[in-house]
Amino acid sequence: xxxVAQSPRYKIIEKRQSVAFWCNPISGHxxxxxxxxxxxxxxxxxxxxxxxxVVDDSQLPKDRFSAERLKGVDSTLxxxxxxxxxxxxxLCASSPYxxxxxxxxxxxxxxxxx
Amino acid sequence: xxxxxxxPSMDCAEGRAANLPCNHSTISGNxxxxxxxxxxxxxxxxxxxxxxxxxxxxxxxxxxTEDRKSSTLILPHATLRDTAVYYCIVRVAGDTDKLxxxxxxxxxVFP
Numbered sequence: 423x424x425x426v427a428q429s430p431r432y433k434i435i436e437k438r439q440s441v442a443f444w445c446n447p448i449s450g451h452x453x454x455x456x457x458x459x460x461x462x463x464x465x466x467x468x469x470x471x472x473x474x475x476v477v478d479d480s481q482l483p484k485d486r487f488s489a490e491r492l493k494g495v496d497s498t499l500x501x502x503x504x505x506x507x508x509x510x511x512x513l514c515a516s517s518p519y520x521x522x523x524x525x526x527x528x529x530x531x532x533x534x535x536x
Numbered sequence: 537x538x539x540x541x542x543x544p545s546m547d548c549a550e551g552r553a554a555n556l557p558c559n560h561s562t563i564s565g566n567x568x569x570x571x572x573x574x575x576x577x578x579x580x581x582x583x584x585x586x587x588x589x590x591x592x593x594x595x596x597x598x599x600x601t602e603d604r605k606s607s608t609l610i611l612p613h614a615t616l617r618d619t620a621v622y623y624c625i626v627r628v629a630g631d632t633d634k635l636x637x638x639x640x641x642x643x644x645v646f647p
Contacts, residue, residue, distance in 0.1 A: 463639060464637030515579070529579050
């Protein structure tokens, strides 16, 4: 079974530029999550989708971050404009259950903002 | 904020049991305890979860105290590949069912 796919694996941009990350969850998984992990910290939930609807985006900085999940499958996370403090690994996870027991994580996309 | 407290780091000799403690004194009756681990440069990986009974699977055992205020993850025979950050997480009850990670315990297995 294929795992959660993310791209790009690495991205370096300058502050005020924009960037987009893509996630393809495990086939059939209804719930999709985006987490931000700053170096030395645990992952922090940014947004949770159930199919193509947003369940929780309370921690998403909506002035610069946006996310969508069209057709309830793939998802994109965009940052515009990027700040230095956005340097982090962006992890995508999916789960087959509405009340998810196990989350399957991708390897993440590492963003460096200069 | 995370509802768990874990030691920042631990060491374990290869082949010995690794016992990772976690305090969750404010856990509610309907909240589960989850354990995930994160090997360097990878995404977190699910290990095990439990409500109030002890649990065992092919990776580890989870021991939850009777008052549910603390738990211990046991890796029975640690290998070098078990070197990772281990996260103890209390699953927030509710429709969103989200996992809130703390800073975890960095386990170093040495030869």
